Amino acid sequence: xxxxxxxxxxxxxxxxxxxxxxxxxxxxxxxxxxxxxxxxxxxxxxxxxxxxxxxxxxxxxxxxxxxxxxxxxxxxxxxxxxxxxxxxxxxxxxxxxxxxxxxxxxxxxxxxxxxxxxxxxxxxxxxxxxxxxxxxxxxxxxxxxxxxxxxxxxxxxxxxxxxxxxxxxxxxxxxxxxxxxxxxxxxxxxxxxxxxxxxxxxxxxxxxxxxxxxxxxxxxxxxxxxxxxxxxxxxxxxxxxxxxxxxxxxxxxxxxxxxxxxxxxxxxxxxxxxxxxxxxxxxxxxxxxxxxxxxxxxxxxxxxxxxxxxxxxxxxxxxxxxxxxxxxxxxxxxxxxxxxxxxxxxxxxxxxxxxxxxxxxxxxxxxxxxxxxxxxxxxxxxxxxxxxxxxxxxxxxxxxxxxxxxxxxxxxxxxxxxxxxxxxxxxxxxxxxxxxxxxxxxxxx
Amino acid sequence: xxxxxxxxxxxxxxxxxxxxxxxxxxxxxxxxxxxxxxxxxxxxxxxxxxxxxxxxxxxxxxxxxxxxxxxxxxxxxxxxxxxxxxxxxxxxxxxxxxxxxxxxxxxxxxxxxxxxxxxxxxxxxxxxxxxxxxxxxxxxxxxxxxxxxxxxxxxxxxxxxxxxxxxxxxxxxxxxxxxxxxxxxxxxxxxxxxxxxxxxxxxxxxxxxxxxxxxxxxxxxxxxxxxxxxxxxxxxxxxxxxxxxxxxxxxxxxxxxxxxxxxxxxxxxxxxxxxxxxxxxxxxxxxxxxxxxxxxxxxxxxxxxxxxxxxxxxxxxxxxxxxxxxxxxxxxxxxxxxxxxxxxxxxxxxxxxxxxxxxxxxxxxxxxxxxxxxxxxxxxxxxxxxxxxxxxxxxxxxxxxxxxxxxxxxxxxxxxxxxxxxxxxxxxxxxxxxxxxxxxxxxxx
Numbered sequence: 001x002x003x004x005x006x007x008x009x010x011x012x013x014x015x016x017x018x019x020x021x022x023x024x025x026x027x028x029x030x031x032x033x034x035x036x037x038x039x040x041x042x043x044x045x046x047x048x049x050x051x052x053x054x055x056x057x058x059x060x061x062x063x064x065x066x067x068x069x070x071x072x073x074x075x076x077x078x079x080x081x082x083x084x085x086x087x088x089x090x091x092x093x094x095x096x097x098x099x100x101x102x103x104x105x106x107x108x109x110x111x112x113x114x115x116x117x118x119x120x121x122x123x124x125x126x127x128x129x130x131x132x133x134x135x136x137x138x139x140x141x142x143x144x145x146x147x148x149x150x151x152x153x154x155x156x157x158x159x160x161x162x163x164x165x166x167x168x169x170x171x172x173x174x175x176x177x178x179x180x181x182x183x184x185x186x187x188x189x190x191x192x193x194x195x196x197x198x199x200x201x202x203x204x205x206x207x208x209x210x211x212x213x214x215x216x217x218x219x220x221x222x223x224x225x226x227x228x229x230x231x232x233x234x235x236x237x238x239x240x241x242x243x244x245x246x247x248x249x250x251x252x253x254x255x256x257x258x259x260x261x262x263x264x265x266x267x268x269x270x271x272x273x274x275x276x277x278x279x280x281x282x283x284x285x286x287x288x289x290x291x292x293x294x295x296x297x298x299x300x301x302x303x304x305x306x307x308x309x310x311x312x313x314x315x316x317x318x319x320x321x322x323x324x325x326x327x328x329x330x331x332x333x334x335x336x337x338x339x340x341x342x343x344x345x346x347x348x349x350x351x352x353x354x355x356x357x358x359x360x361x362x363x364x365x366x367x368x369x370x371x372x373x374x375x376x377x378x379x380x381x382x383x384x385x386x387x388x389x390x391x392x393x394x395x396x397x398x399x400x401x402x403x404x405x406x407x408x409x410x411x412x413x414x415x416x417x418x419x420x421x422x423x424x425x426x427x428x429x430x431x432x433x434x435x436x437x438x439x440x441x442x443x444x445x
Numbered sequence: 446x447x448x449x450x451x452x453x454x455x456x457x458x459x460x461x462x463x464x465x466x467x468x469x470x471x472x473x474x475x476x477x478x479x480x481x482x483x484x485x486x487x488x489x490x491x492x493x494x495x496x497x498x499x500x501x502x503x504x505x506x507x508x509x510x511x512x513x514x515x516x517x518x519x520x521x522x523x524x525x526x527x528x529x530x531x532x533x534x535x536x537x538x539x540x541x542x543x544x545x546x547x548x549x550x551x552x553x554x555x556x557x558x559x560x561x562x563x564x565x566x567x568x569x570x571x572x573x574x575x576x577x578x579x580x581x582x583x584x585x586x587x588x589x590x591x592x593x594x595x596x597x598x599x600x601x602x603x604x605x606x607x608x609x610x611x612x613x614x615x616x617x618x619x620x621x622x623x624x625x626x627x628x629x630x631x632x633x634x635x636x637x638x639x640x641x642x643x644x645x646x647x648x649x650x651x652x653x654x655x656x657x658x659x660x661x662x663x664x665x666x667x668x669x670x671x672x673x674x675x676x677x678x679x680x681x682x683x684x685x686x687x688x689x690x691x692x693x694x695x696x697x698x699x700x701x702x703x704x705x706x707x708x709x710x711x712x713x714x715x716x717x718x719x720x721x722x723x724x725x726x727x728x729x730x731x732x733x734x735x736x737x738x739x740x741x742x743x744x745x746x747x748x749x750x751x752x753x754x755x756x757x758x759x760x761x762x763x764x765x766x767x768x769x770x771x772x773x774x775x776x777x778x779x780x781x782x783x784x785x786x787x788x789x790x791x792x793x794x795x796x797x798x799x800x801x802x803x804x805x806x807x808x809x810x811x812x813x814x815x816x817x818x819x820x821x822x823x824x825x826x827x828x829x830x831x832x833x834x835x836x837x838x839x840x841x842x843x844x845x846x847x848x849x850x851x852x853x854x855x856x857x858x859x860x861x862x863x864x865x866x867x868x869x870x871x872x873x874x875x876x877x878x879x880x881x882x883x884x885x886x887x888x889x890x
Contacts, residue, residue, distance in 0.1 A: 059751065059753070060647065061641050061645045061752065061753045062644075062751040062752045062753050062754075062782075063644060063752065064751070085647060105590055106588070106589075106590045107590070108588045108590075113587065116565070116587075116588070117587075117588040119594060120561070129843060133839070133843075135839050135843055136840065137840050137843075139749070139817070139818045140751045141749040141750065141751060141781065141782045141783070141816075141818055142558065142562075142749075142781040143551070143553045143557045143561070143749065143821050144551075144601075144820065144821060145550055145551045145552070145553075145562075145601055145747075145820045145821065145822050145823060145824040146819060146820045146833060146837065147601060147833060147837055147840065147844060147862055147863075148598060148601060148840070148843075148847060149551065149564060149597055150598075150840060150844070150847075152564065152594055152597035152598065152600070153593060153595075153597065153598040155594055155597070156589075156590055156591070161593075172649075173647035173648075173649060196506050199505075199506055199507075199508060200505060200506045202505065202529055202530060204617075204618060241689050241692065241693075243689050243692050244685070244686050244688050244689045247688050248686075304584070304586040304589060306504065306585045306586060307507045307508065307587075308506045308507050309507075336586065336587040336588055337586045337587065338586070371584075371585045371586075372584070372585075372586060373584045375589065375590045375591045376586060376588050376589060377588060377590050378590060380591065380592060391591060392592050394579060394580050395580055395582050395592065395593070395595060398574060398578075398593075398851060399592060399593045399595070401850040402847055402850055402851070404850065405847055405849060406846055406847070417592055418592075
């Protein structure tokens, strides 16, 4: 069943009913999540939040806005623009994802180095608990020391602890100006050094994207060579008051030049910057067009490592790919350590797919060994559940205890993140060998 | 008993022992908290973290540091200074408070408007749970979407959910320059307008302090007139790259001048800025010297309201004070809405004290009505427990459920924040009428 509530009170009534009858409830935002968090794997009620889409209060003089959970990210920023403010996380799914979904997944994007993730902007939440109670947590002030910060606990809980219906978000002034530098290198190591040297200056860019040879080739083939032909490139954006942007731009150029780049271009021209950003965003789709019969798959697509470990991480991912005979493209938000690694496989070749799967677990293990996480911004859902459990071995018991305390009947988004009591973890990308009888949909029985 | 563990493993052993024997454990940082969080009201083991004071890893190239929970705030920043980085929250107790204590209380200070509170810098924690398990939560990356953010839940939990032994903190580049503007007004309303107009520009200062007539008089009397004689003043600090600081300073001056101030002074001179900051910090002690037989007491000292509600809040606090015939001084971190209200009472006059107590609860109620919180940065502990429970009425059940799940025997800092199962809430400032037999220390029986 799909329900589309309009008010917090309606959500509360539904939760009362579901809890009394032990019916799973799966909260759903824009449906843009990449790990299956909103998939109703045990059936039940999909709670589609799209009708709770009111921007309720814009209070830039108090640095906050109050919005319904179903408000689309891009629409909120359109509404904030006349005030010269924004909600900055900039997820890749900006035009479709909802604020409630962003909170539930702790979404972020390419500007996290300077502007942080969604968790850093949540001042308060209205949440309907599993047992139907309406909880108001957080404040409309920039800081509080008033008890458990349940609002921050809800960030990244992926709908397993409560249904977020209203969000109070901190907003930030829009920067007066943005400019970009594109630097092409003859080795990936130099690109990694460029990232580290900028941070250590210290200089915090608003974004710093890295692309490897496979990614560059894919985009150049698909879009007609918008990027320089090279082994690796860095795309660096600086923003702020106009008086300071050129100073920072010059500092970035100086750092990059010291590494003997093949090419270096700077611009403040919006069209050029849009073209560069479009090239970067086109990697995912371009990869599938790079080689005949090969498709780009998101098997291991969202690892994050400490910034200085990026060259290490990329080298290890490559050597794992070589060992298993698969093609791996690495790119991502290098300045916050977030790497988007895509694998090119032939989906009709079972052996190629299996080799890819083997490589993936080794990539995750290498990431954790380097002090990183298997998911920087996409979340866990179903597809990352096995690697998540490897990464979070010391945390699982406390997570399960919190889950049992707040959702004793395990009705909220069951089967996600980890194996909760009474729920079978099913991973749609790596099917488990053992299914329990109750997990087989009735139609297939 | 007081224990001073050196390692996480020692803390774990102590917790095992305490949990098996149902002995309360009270984690203690620098002992600088203002609400009694570290007071062992039910006896037991005070876990003094002062020996876990190693700065374990400074990785500015990765924008993080790893420190033992007992590291003093100011010492960490001394160590970071050569790298041109800092951990920015700047609590008033900077020279004595510990990082672990700051996390447990979600501490902040006068620069929260630009730099946020401690919660915004916690990337990861090592926490020993009530049952002795060692939990590692968070990451060494700037963002993660990897399950429940238990690290952020620990921020503000005041030692009731676990013992924090190690902290991974995000660090930020030190600003290249700081300058200040001091603006004197003939009405408090104009000072409030000045705050709102600066934020709405939008212009985010690094701090913006407000002082009312009582505070100014107290400081001028105690320190020999360092401040202009006026009804209210704003002390505004801007920081950043040298290229931008003067631009911002001029913008602040323009906004302030439009409000017809009595006096306006700007400076980049460190000695002058230190003198102004010292005057501001001296309010608390100066107040006790303002009138004979009157002492400054922290009965209601840490409310925060939405920024634009500051003039409203100050006016309502004054009218409550007048109604009850008590003197109230209001000052604080106006740009983040945090007001430090001190009451002047004659401690030997029971009637005066009782009138003060009555005014306090009305001040808290007015704060919550204005959309604020009873504690912006000091925490709840014992002294704010009654007002906290009024503010957080919808959150108490979920808090208790989480507490029971993670500390079933209620051994971690019992009797703080709220009435946990099996524990009697005692408020040392407003003694409860009912004490249970077990709460009376053995010596008094």
